[in-house]
Amino acid sequence: MSAVRVATRASLLARTQSGIVADALRARLDREVVLVEVSTRGDVDQTTPLASFGGVGVFVSAVRDAVLRGDADVAVHSLKDLPTAPAEGLRLAAVPPREDARDVLVARDGGTVATLPAGASVGTGSPRRAAQLRALRPDLHVVPVRGNVDTRVRKVVDGELDAVVLAHAGLARLDRLDAVTEVLETDQMLPAPGQGALAVECRDVEDDAALLDALRDLDDDATRVAVTAERSLLAALEAGCSAPVGAHATVSGAPGEAVVHLTGAVVSDDGRVQVRKSVTGPAGDAEQVGRSLAADLLAAGAPGLVNGTRP
Numbered sequence: 380m381s382a383v384r385v386a387t388r389a390s391l392l393a394r395t396q397s398g399i400v401a402d403a404l405r406a407r408l409d410r411e412v413v414l415v416e417v418s419t420r421g422d423v424d425q426t427t428p429l430a431s432f433g434g435v436g437v438f439v440s441a442v443r444d445a446v447l448r449g450d451a452d453v454a455v456h457s458l459k460d461l462p463t464a465p466a467e468g469l470r471l472a473a474v475p476p477r478e479d480a481r482d483v484l485v486a487r488d489g490g491t492v493a494t495l496p497a498g499a500s501v502g503t504g505s506p507r508r509a510a511q512l513r514a515l516r517p518d519l520h521v522v523p524v525r526g527n528v529d530t531r532v533r534k535v536v537d538g539e540l541d542a543v544v545l546a547h548a549g550l551a552r553l554d555r556l557d558a559v560t561e562v563l564e565t566d567q568m569l570p571a572p573g574q575g576a577l578a579v580e581c582r583d584v585e586d587d588a589a590l591l592d593a594l595r596d597l598d599d600d601a602t603r604v605a606v607t608a609e610r611s612l613l614a615a616l617e618a619g620c621s622a623p624v625g626a627h628a629t630v631s632g633a634p635g636e637a638v639v640h641l642t643g644a645v646v647s648d649d650g651r652v653q654v655r656k657s658v659t660g661p662a663g664d665a666e667q668v669g670r671s672l673a674a675d676l677l678a679a680g681a682p683g684l685v686n687g688t689r690p
């Protein structure tokens with residue numbers, strides 16, 4: 380049988396994540412599984428703000444194109460980087476078990492959000508993290524940063540910044556949890572929809588039955604339900620990945636009676652206005668649960684926040 384080719388971005392985090400999926404496929408298929416690196420404009424140029432490339436979508440589409448062209452069979456992404464619109468010609472074949480979805484602080488001298496000195500500079504490129512940081516500590520100086528996880532951590536180690544906010548999941552996968560000085564609870568910092576989860580796509584028309592079986596086996600039901608609710612909320616708010624929207628869902632209960640509990644928040648850029656709500660519904664209706672929470676948030680005044688802060 381031919382090798383399975385896994386398309387990945389070239390960054391260390393992307394290669395690590397794709398390696399996790401490649402290992403999982405290897406364990407389920409008695410086949411060779413190889414990584415195919417795709418370099419994107421967003422990876423090559425680490426300084427230009429992402430918005431001028433058309434947002435993080437640039438990372439995703441180059442990897443997808445490799446699969447659509449037939450240069451690879453499977454694409455691996457961070458699920459939170461995927462636009463909510465479905466991709467023509469591809470399907471979301473597997474959502475593997477999620478890592479910790481929370482954000483973390485990496486600060487000098489063991490700092491936490493509560494103990495950072497007045498006016499401390501905290502790096503993040505995410506409007507969602509910036510807005511929630513300002514809500515917690517209006518005195519903080521939020522500095523836009525780009526670059527991979529290692530570069531961001533180094534800015535703290537080198538003293539260029541007092542702290543950065545990153546995803547727990549990325550640091551865990553890179554074995555860099557030693558740098559974490561505080562895990563931010565979701566009531567302080569609601570993660571991005573899909574944070575901590577991976578997305579594995581294949582061609583719509585894929586006819587490799589063994590590969591499709593392996594992908595199905597890699598899919599985690601509870602993770603798929605949770606991220607479906609979170610992304611349905613995001614889509615219904617008509618907010619993109621750069622909007623100050625947080626969402627986090629958990630699934631509980633026996634199969635057949637499982638429920639999904641979804642919390643969502645929209646925050647003004649300056650952190651002064653936060654609309655935050657929760658809803659619980661049947662796991663089988665995850666999309667509807669997300670849409671109904673979006674309606675609640677919109678009724679509570681979220682539209683001005685979503686629209687007012689889009690680039």
Ligand SMILES: NCc1[nH]cc(CCC(=O)O)c1CC(=O)O
Binds near residue numbers: 458459544
């Ligand atoms: N924005 C880039 C990005 N996309 C996914 C992750 C981490 C892994 C994940 O959230 O699953 C990161 C880095 C970060 O936010 O710290």
